[in-house]
Every structure is written in structure tokens, then in C-alpha cells.
Amino acid sequence: MPSLDFITGKALFEKNWVPSFSSTTASDGLGPFYNARSCNQCHPDGGRGSREQSLVLHVNDPVYGQQLQKYAMAGLQREAEVSFVFADVNNAGKPSAPTIEVNNLSRGVMTNAALSARIAPSLQGLGLLARIPDDLILAMADAADSNGDGVSGRVNMISDNAGVGSIGRFGWKAGQVSLRDQLARALSLDLGLGNPVFPSAAGDCTSVQVDCLNAPHGNSSHHDNLETNNQVLDLLLSYVSGLPAPSKTSQGASQESAGAALFQQSGCAGCHVPSLESGDFRLSAYTDLLLHDMGPGLADNLSEGSALGSEWRTPPLWGLGSLQRQLLHDGRATTIEEAVWWHDGEGAAARDHYGNLSQQQRNDLNAFLNGL
Amino acid sequence: MRYLIPFFLAIGLSACSPLNSGDRSSGQVLPAAILDTYVAIANAAYEDSLITARQLEQSVDTFLASPSALTMQQARNAWLAARVPYQQTEAFRFGNRVVDEWEGRVNSWPLDEGLIDYTAASYGEESDFNYFYSANVIANEIIDLGGITVDAAMITPQLLAENLHLIDGVEANVATGYHAIEFLLWGQDLNGTSPGAGNRQWTDYSLQNCSNGNCDRRRDYLKAATVLLVNDLEEMVGNWQPGGAAYMDLMGKGEQAGLATILTGMGSLAYGELAGERIRLGLLLNDPEEEHDCFSDNTHHSHYYDALGIKNVYLGEYRRVSGELVSGASLADLISQQAPAISAEMMARLEETESAMQRMVDEGESGNTFDVLIGRDNAQGEEIITRIVDALMEETRTIEKVINELALVNVSIEGSESLDNPSAVL
Numbered sequence: 001m002p003s004l005d006f007i008t009g010k011a012l013f014e015k016n017w018v019p020s021f022s023s024t025t026a027s028d029g030l031g032p033f034y035n036a037r038s039c040n041q042c043h044p045d046g047g048r049g050s051r052e053q054s055l056v057l058h059v060n061d062p063v064y065g066q067q068l069q070k071y072a073m074a075g076l077q078r079e080a081e082v083s084f085v086f087a088d089v090n091n092a093g094k095p096s097a098p099t100i101e102v103n104n105l106s107r108g109v110m111t112n113a114a115l116s117a118r119i120a121p122s123l124q125g126l127g128l129l130a131r132i133p134d135d136l137i138l139a140m141a142d143a144a145d146s147n148g149d150g151v152s153g154r155v156n157m158i159s160d161n162a163g164v165g166s167i168g169r170f171g172w173k174a175g176q177v178s179l180r181d182q183l184a185r186a187l188s189l190d191l192g193l194g195n196p197v198f199p200s201a202a203g204d205c206t207s208v209q210v211d212c213l214n215a216p217h218g219n220s221s222h223h224d225n226l227e228t229n230n231q232v233l234d235l236l237l238s239y240v241s242g243l244p245a246p247s248k249t250s251q252g253a254s255q256e257s258a259g260a261a262l263f264q265q266s267g268c269a270g271c272h273v274p275s276l277e278s279g280d281f282r283l284s285a286y287t288d289l290l291l292h293d294m295g296p297g298l299a300d301n302l303s304e305g306s307a308l309g310s311e312w313r314t315p316p317l318w319g320l321g322s323l324q325r326q327l328l329h330d331g332r333a334t335t336i337e338e339a340v341w342w343h344d345g346e347g348a349a350a351r352d353h354y355g356n357l358s359q360q361q362r363n364d365l366n367a368f369l370n371g372l
Numbered sequence: 373m374r375y376l377i378p379f380f381l382a383i384g385l386s387a388c389s390p391l392n393s394g395d396r397s398s399g400q401v402l403p404a405a406i407l408d409t410y411v412a413i414a415n416a417a418y419e420d421s422l423i424t425a426r427q428l429e430q431s432v433d434t435f436l437a438s439p440s441a442l443t444m445q446q447a448r449n450a451w452l453a454a455r456v457p458y459q460q461t462e463a464f465r466f467g468n469r470v471v472d473e474w475e476g477r478v479n480s481w482p483l484d485e486g487l488i489d490y491t492a493a494s495y496g497e498e499s500d501f502n503y504f505y506s507a508n509v510i511a512n513e514i515i516d517l518g519g520i521t522v523d524a525a526m527i528t529p530q531l532l533a534e535n536l537h538l539i540d541g542v543e544a545n546v547a548t549g550y551h552a553i554e555f556l557l558w559g560q561d562l563n564g565t566s567p568g569a570g571n572r573q574w575t576d577y578s579l580q581n582c583s584n585g586n587c588d589r590r591r592d593y594l595k596a597a598t599v600l601l602v603n604d605l606e607e608m609v610g611n612w613q614p615g616g617a618a619y620m621d622l623m624g625k626g627e628q629a630g631l632a633t634i635l636t637g638m639g640s641l642a643y644g645e646l647a648g649e650r651i652r653l654g655l656l657l658n659d660p661e662e663e664h665d666c667f668s669d670n671t672h673h674s675h676y677y678d679a680l681g682i683k684n685v686y687l688g689e690y691r692r693v694s695g696e697l698v699s700g701a702s703l704a705d706l707i708s709q710q711a712p713a714i715s716a717e718m719m720a721r722l723e724e725t726e727s728a729m730q731r732m733v734d735e736g737e738s739g740n741t742f743d744v745l746i747g748r749d750n751a752q753g754e755e756i757i758t759r760i761v762d763a764l765m766e767e768t769r770t771i772e773k774v775i776n777e778l779a780l781v782n783v784s785i786e787g788s789e790s791l792d793n794p795s796a797v798l
Binding site for chain 1: 480482483484485486487507508515516517520643644645647648649652653656657658659660761765768769772
């Protein structure tokens with residue numbers, strides 16, 4: 001039986017927040033701009049969302065802020081109409097990236113045209129990623145590619161106000177140091193809920209979005225004059241950090257061991273590190289939590305911390321078989337083959353290895369991956 | 373003890389099982405018989421919910437035909453009466469997909485009541501008059517919902533169900549159901565964690581002496597929301613009749629999975645929903661809106677009848693609004709045969725929960741309603757509420773023992789996806 005904090009946090013995770021002109025004083029604070037009414041709407045049961053339901057659009061614009069949120073509270077004009085159009089293959093028969101359509105921008109043109117669609121990742125096992133010792137991550141980093149293997153993972157070192165750097169671990173670009181900060185950021189950007197880490201009740205409103213800034217807010221004494229207080233954040237953290245990692249599913253021992261060997265030989269394991277060990281600590285998440293340049297095809301041209309537009313944090317591969325077939329940061333890849341096809345830059349060599357495998361070898365490797 | 377099975381169920385099942393009432397003194401209690409009782413209770417409780425919702429609709433009609441303090445109070449009383457059977461059906465929600473997917477239409481909380489009607493300007497000093505306050509359906513024939521325009525010239529059940537709710541996708545059912553009607557009948561509870569419920573004036577519905585404007589549209593909203601509730605309950609009654617979606621779903625699972633469904637519903641309601649979401653969260657945040665029936669201050673009853681619903685499905689008994697007892701073979705019978713010690717423990721847990729709930733009801737009926745009890749620095753209230761949380765937690769532990777005793781697999785009590793020991797995967 002899970003702890004009371006876990007189930008109470010789960011209740012908050014599933015809670016539908018309401019805008020601040022409701023008569024409530026403590027369940028409100030949604031918006032002014034928001035992508036969802038609850039955490040659970042995009043991360044169903046803490047799992048991964050779908051590209052139909054759970055894509056958000058990151059931008060970096062002085063007028064529109066860090067995202068073009070999908071919704072605005074009643075009475076406030078939406079930022080824009082955003083849609084994502086997926087085609088299975090492009091004219092050349094190759095996998096294609098989604099087309100991001102932004103129409104009816106409500107507050108003039110955007111000065112920074114970079115658009116990055118991001119799908120809501122699974123939150124399972126994040127509590128375990130938080131526990132990976134720093135020195136393990138630092139030991140894997142090889143920013144200058146001193147060993148000449150073509151793979152040069154580096155840490156997204158995030159500085160706090162005092163200039164002290166910490167390892168970024170969470171988010172598609174490892175932009176957040178702690179799970180708590182990542183949760184707080186999602187509360188602020190996706191739900192528009194101010195919180196102890198990002199206290200503004202106006203969420204992603206910028207200083208020029210005056211109508212947004214003047215919208216009703218949900219700060220209340222029940223939440224220590226915020227929209228959500230420390231207790232809310234801590235309970236959410238209890239739930240999210242308590243979500244277990246996906247469990248392995250057996251695909252047949254011989255295929256699995258053949259696939260595991262191919263995973264190593266092809267170079268996949270260079271970034272999707274199968275096992276992290278240090279003292280009593282051991283974790284099989286298939287990530288190094290480092291940033292890698294994945295080439296122009298995946299680049300979104302948005303930086304985050306020290307991560308460049310072409311850099312992404314290695315995502316864990318656990319649970320791959322149970323994910324909806326919408327892989328990569330924007331859900332563009334519908335098969336493992338497609339996801340591998342998109343690997344470029346530091347992933348190019350492993351991609352080419354994969355491409356040169358026999359059909360039988362590829363089946364073995366895919367079976368191994370589906371069982372993670 | 374009499375074994376009354378509703379007439380339609382007897383028709384539906386007589387061919388395959390001669391009422392399956394089981395025998396508590398001798399003979400094996402059959403899972404099929406337990407499931408029959410469970411379905412019989414579901415049928416009776418949803419029927420009672422429908423009957424009382426129709427009575428509510430009649431009272432609303434009377435109120436709207438001749439608005440007065442008296443007819444408004446009668447409508448409020450009808451709403452309170454309708455909550456009694458409905459809350460007892462909540463034990464059917466978890467584990468039964470058909471119910472869980474439907475539930476948001478009738479019992480959604482929190483409500484987007486600012487979208488429905490006027491609310492007090494209480495959120496901050498910079499807001500004397502604000503455009504946003506007028507963004508409610510009752511005051512506006514055209515609603516701008518963040519760039520999406522909805523034509524609300526005519527307030528109909530269809531407008532509420534189809535146009536208003538699907539605006540931002542899933543679970544956005546924010547303006548219908550019991551709590552929407554509750555808001556329309558009581559209005560905001562502006563008393564915080566002090567005593568007192570919502571205090572809407574009957575003149576909000578008067579065409580002659582209209583208060584707060586747009587009384588014609590407020591009347592339409594109240595009527596439409598009530599009609600919608602009746603329609604939704606009609607649908608759920610149908611779902612539990614032989615051949616209905618919930619009935620087929622349950623019976624198609626097989627007997628063991630059927631028993632697992634009963635226990636999933638009990639445990640999920642007791643622990644994740646009731647102890648966690650509806651009670652402890654409110655206590656932690658001292659948050660009057662975490663009060664489940666917050667406009668009417670009826671939360672003590674709403675929680676009490678939730679707990680009774682759990683007991684009902686375990687004991688295989690349900691006392692109908694008419695006084696009739698529906699009962700039959702039960703999990704309690706099975707466990708008492710198979711594991712007397714667990715049986716005794718479970719009975720003690722149910723009694724402790726009921727007793728802890730009764731304490732809250734007694735307080736509530738004397739003015740110390742749930743929102744008062746969870747107020748900051750209310751030590752006695754905290755003790756009363758904490759006892760309930762503890763009782764529900766212990767009850768759930770024993771439900772887990774029952775699950776183990778019956779060797780049921782694939783039972784997912786809400787909240788229990790977590791490993792008890794997350795470090796086990798390290």
C-alpha cells in the first residue's frame with residue numbers, strides 16, 4: 001500500500017484546477033494561459049502522453065514567452081492557434097518531422113521564429129534518475145571527445161543565483177536540476193499555477209502581455225499567498241518520485257541476449273548506458289543524462305541552459321515497448337526504426353550500424369528494446 | 373433475513389441462476405452469487421439516484437413556477453436527498469470503466485462556477501471591476517473561451533453537455549452535474565472555514581424581483597442542468613441492467629476478476645479517493661474548497677454515504693430510499709467461511725470507519741461542518757478528521773488481506789501503482 005503522501009500527491013496530480021474567477025479560493029489559479037487543467041491530462045497515470053493530447057509548443061519570444069499555450073482563461077484572447085501536422089513519410093519516402101502551424105497570433109508577430117514541439121514524457125522512474133550520483137554522470141561526460149569515439153556527451157550545468165553550477169537532469173534538454181524544479185516549471189508553464197519556485201500567478205505572461213498580467217489570479221492565504229504552496233509541490237513530488245520505473249517484459253531469453261549484444265556492438269550503449277553503478281547504487285535506465293548533438297534533423301534551434309538547439313539529453317529507454325509508438329521529443333517517430341533513422345550528429349555512427357544489421361539482427365535488437 | 377432481488381434482475385437471471393441468494397449458514401458461497409448481489413445493489417442504488425433526481429427536477433419546476441424562500445428550500449432539500457443514494461453508488465465507480473468514464477459528467481469537482489454565474493470579487497485589490505467577471509454563461513449570450521466562441525443564446529442541456537464542456541478536451545466537464553446544481557441552489561459559500569453555507573437569494577430566480585441580473589437565463593441553466601442530471605442517471609441505470617454496458621463488462625470479466633472489481637472499487641474509494649483526495653488533502657491545505665459538497669455544506673453526509681457504499685458492497689446489502697432491503701450472497705459471507713479472523717477484522721474496520729464518520733456527521737449537523745473541521749488551528753476538528761483518515765487506511769489494509777486471501781490477481785487499488793519500496797528496483 002502506498003503512503004498517504006503518495007496518494008494525496010496523486011490526487012493533486014489528477015486534480016482539475018479552475019480559473020481564478022471561480023468562487024473557490026484554493027482550487028483555482030489555472031492560467032491565464034495554460035495547456036491543461038491537470039498534470040494527469042498530459043501524463044495519464046504518470047505515463048507518457050500522446051501527440052494528439054500532450055504536445056506543447058516551446059518558443060523563446062519577448063512577447064509570447066517560453067510557450068504558446070493552447071488555452072486562455074475565458075475572457076482572455078488565446079496566444080495563437082497552434083496545430084501539429086504529422087505525415088508518415090515525406091515526398092522522398094523518408095520519415096518526416098511534424099509541421100507546426102501557428103495561426104492568428106494575437107499579439108503581433110514573433111521576433112524569434114524558433115518553434116519546438118515537445119511531447120509530455122513518461123514520469124515513471126524519474127525519482128530514480130534523481131538519485132544517480134553526480135560523479136557517475138560527470139565520469140561519463142566527454143565534452144571534447146578525448147577518446148575519439150565521435151560521441152561527446154556533456155553536462156547541462158545549470159547555475160543558480162549564486163553562480164554555483166549543478167547538473168541538469170530533467171526535461172528534454174536536461175534544463176532542470178531537480179525533479180522539484182521540473183514539477184514547479186510544469187505547474188507554471190503548463191497549468192499557469194504560481195508556486196514557491198516560480199511564484200508569478202501570471203505564469204508565462206510576459207511584461208508586454210498586459211491583459212494576461214491583469215487577469216484574475218488565484219493567490220490565496222490557503223496557499224501562503226501563492227496559487228500553490230510548498231505543501232502542494234512536496235506532495236506532487238511524493239507522487240512523481242514514487243512512480244516506479246517501467247518493469248521489464250520478457251521477449252524470450254535468446255533474442256534478448258542477442259539483442260543486448262547488438263545494442264553494445266552498434267554503439268547504442270555509448271549514450272543509452274545500460275547500467276549505472278557506483279557502490280550500492282545500480283540502475284538500468286539506458287541513459288547517461290548527458291547532452292548530445294543530434295544533428296540538424298532533430299534540432300529545434302532553442303537553447304536551454306547550456307544546451308544548444310541541436311542538443312538533446314539522452315532519454316531513458318526503459319518502458320520503450322509500452323510507450324505509444326510516438327517516439328522522440330515531438331512524437332514524430334512511430335517505430336524504433338524511425339527513431340533510429342533520426343539519429344544524426346553524435347548518433348550517426350550507431351544509426352549506420354543499425355542500418356547495416358541483417359533483418360534477423362534487427363529483429364533481435366528491437367525485441368531487446370521492446371522488453372526494456 | 374430476506375433476500376430481495378429487484379424484479380428486472382430476477383427476469384434477467386432466472387434462466388441461468390435461481391436467484392443465487394447463497395446460504396449464510398451452510399454450503400459454499402459462490403462468486404457468481406456474490407456478483408449477482410453486487411449488480412442488484414448497483415441497479416437499486418442507481419435507480420434510487422434516478423428517482424431522487426427526478427424528485428429534484430420536480431422541486432426545481434415548482435421553485436421556478438413560483439419562486440420563494442420556501443420553494444427554494446424545498447429544492448435544496450430535494451438535492452440533499454438525492455445525494456444520499458448517489459454517494460452510495462460511488463463504490464461502483466473504480467474498477468467499472470463504464471462508471472468511471474461517465475462520473476465526471478455528474479459529480480465533477482472543482483467546478484468552473486465562474487463560467488456558470490456571477491461570483492464574488494474576492495481575489496485581489498486590483499480587480500474592482502473586471503472584464504473577466506462577466507465571462508459567464510448566465511450573463512452572456514456569446515461566450516469567448518480563450519479564443520473559442522460559443523453561442524450560448526439558448527441555455528439547453530445540449531449546450532451544457534456538448535458545447536461548453538468539450539472546449540479544452542478531456543475532463544473539462546466543469547459546468548454540469550450535482551455540484552453545478554448545488555452552486556445554482558446555494559451560491560458561493562463565502563464563509564471560508566467559519567460556519568455557514570452558501571446563501572443565494574431566491575430572488576436570483578424571480579422574473580418580477582430579479583436579483584443579480586439575468587434571472588431568466590439562470591432559470592434556464594438550473595432547469596437544463598437538472599434535466600441533464602436526470603438524463604445521465606437514466607443512462608447509468610440502463611448500463612447496469614442485463615445487456616447494459618457496465619453489466620456486460622463485469623460479467624464478461626469472469627468470476628475472479630468480478631470479485632477483484634468489487635474490491636478494487638472498495639479499496640480505491642476508501643483510500644485514494646476518500647482518505648486521500650477528499651479528506652486528507654483538505655485537511656493539509658485547510659482548504660474549504662476541498663470540501664466535496666462545498667456550497668451546501670453537505671460534505672459530512674457525502675463522505676458518510678461513500679463509506680456506507682463500501683460497506684454495502686462488502687456485506688451485500690443496500691437499504692433503498694423506499695426502505696426496502698436489497699441483499700444476497702456477499703464477500704462477507706465468503707470470507708467468514710473461508711477466513712474467520714480476516715472476516716472479524718474487516719467487520720471491525722467497517723464499524724470503526726462508520727463510527728468515525730458518524731462523529732463527523734454529528735459535528736456537521738450541529739454546525740461544525742467539514743469546512744469548519746479542517747480549518748487551521750482547529751485541533752478538535754483535526755482529530756475528528758484524522759481518525760477518519762486512519763480508519764479508512766486501516767480498512768484498506770484489511771481489504772488487501774481479503775484480496776490476498778482470495779488469491780485475486782490484477783487488483784489495482786487506486787494509488788497503489790507505486791512499489792511499496794521504490795528502491796527495490798535499484
